[in-house]
Amino acid sequence: MSDPILGTSPGAHIWSTIWSVGRKEVLVQLDDELVDRLDRLADTQGTNRSELLRRGAAAVLEAAETAGADRELQDSYRRIPQDPAVVTVAARLAVQTAPEW
Numbered sequence: 001m002s003d004p005i006l007g008t009s010p011g012a013h014i015w016s017t018i019w020s021v022g023r024k025e026v027l028v029q030l031d032d033e034l035v036d037r038l039d040r041l042a043d044t045q046g047t048n049r050s051e052l053l054r055r056g057a058a059a060v061l062e063a064a065e066t067a068g069a070d071r072e073l074q075d076s077y078r079r080i081p082q083d084p085a086v087v088t089v090a091a092r093l094a095v096q097t098a099p100e101w
Contacts, residue, residue: 028053035049038052038053
């Protein structure tokens with residue numbers, strides 16, 4: 001069924017918007033076992049291999065960014081350590097407020 005205003009099938013404008021975001025096709029070589037595992041997971045999740053690989057790439061990038069932020073935070077504490085008095089008070093409070101197991 002065609003949309004009388006857009007002259008396309010319902011949802012076609014959504015796909016044209018998604019594809020216009022700008023994607024680049026990238027050739028990635030994977031072994032057969034990994035491809036089979038990806039395809040099985042894609043089937044169970046109702047998606048496709050490409051979407052799984054996009055999610056995986058995004059997860060790797062996010063993990064790397066988080067690790068970088070953690071390193072920066074640790075480095076800042078090495079450059080300017082916390083005041084020992086603050087650490088002592090925080091430790092004392094932690095002992096006082098920790099639940100008894």
